[in-house]
Structures are given as C-alpha cells and as structure tokens.
Amino acid sequence: MHAKTMEGLAGASASIQMLSTPMNVAKEAERKGDIDKMKRAMSYAAGLTEQAGEYSQKSSEGMKLDAQEAKKKEEERQEELIRARQKEREELEKRIEEKKQGETKEPESSFDSAEISEEGKQQAEAAVQHSSAAADSTNHTQDVTYDKSGEAAEAVEAIGENVNVSV
Secondary structure (H helix, E strand, O other): OOHHHHHHHHHHHHHHHHHHHHHHHHHHHHHHOOHHHHHHHHHHHHHHHHHHHHHHHHHHHHHHHHHHHHHHHHHHHHHHHHHHHHHHHHHHHHHHHHHHHOOOOOOOOOOOOOOOOHHHHHHHHHHHHHHHHHHHHHHOOOOOEEOOOOOEEOOHHHHOOOOOOOO
C-alpha cells in the first residue's frame, strides 16, 4: 500500500471522528438558542469536513499510484514469462534439430531400468518357497472345537450331528 493511501485513509477517518464533537456542540447551542456558539461550532465542523475531503483526495491519488505500480509489476512479470517461454521453445527446437541430424546427446531410451542381483533373486525364491510351504501346512490342519472345560471336543461334522442355531 502506498504511503499516500495510508495517510489519506487515516487522516479522513480521524477528521470524520473529530467531526462529531463540533456537531454535538452546534446541536446543543441550537437548543439553547446561542447562535454565535452554533456558528463557531459549524465553522469547526466545516473545516473538519474540508480536511476529510482533502485526505480523501490524497488517498485516491495513492490508490491510483498503487494501481499503476501493480500494473507495471504485472507487465514486467508477463515479459519475464514470455522470455522464459521463448528460451524453452528455442531449446526444444535445438533438441529436435539435433535429433534430426543424429547428434543427440540424450540416450535412446527415456526410461530407467533396474537389475536384480543374484542375492536378491535367491531371497525372492526362498520367500516364495517359504510361503508355499506355509500354505501347504495350513491345508492339513483340522478344525478344533473346545468345550466349556477347555478340552478339545470332536467337531460336529466328525460325529455326524446337525446343530440348529436360531437368532
């Protein structure tokens, strides 16, 4: 924010706040019928109103200067972006021209590759064998049911009984 804008806004605000005092004095003098006092108070109020107007003009000038500075900065930023785009375009055109001539400095493939070491391959095989052995061992287990005393009881399927459960 420009200094003129801040000064104008602060001054206008202060002038308007101070305007209430002479206006209250003028109203009181009017009620009492004291015309001289009322005229003096109104002249003070008029002076403060003019002062507030001057500060308002100053803040308007400051805001215009702020707008001009902002516009200038935006134009400079736009010009800088245009220069950057032109530079990028020139570099791209240069790379395209180099590719056409076969003088490219970039590798043919534009992706990364990874190689797995022998130790990594052995660990992967061991993990696969371990997981298949664990899967085989789970297939041979039998479902076990425990009774209230904590002893293993025969599964219902083994003794051939049906259990009906209602909810």
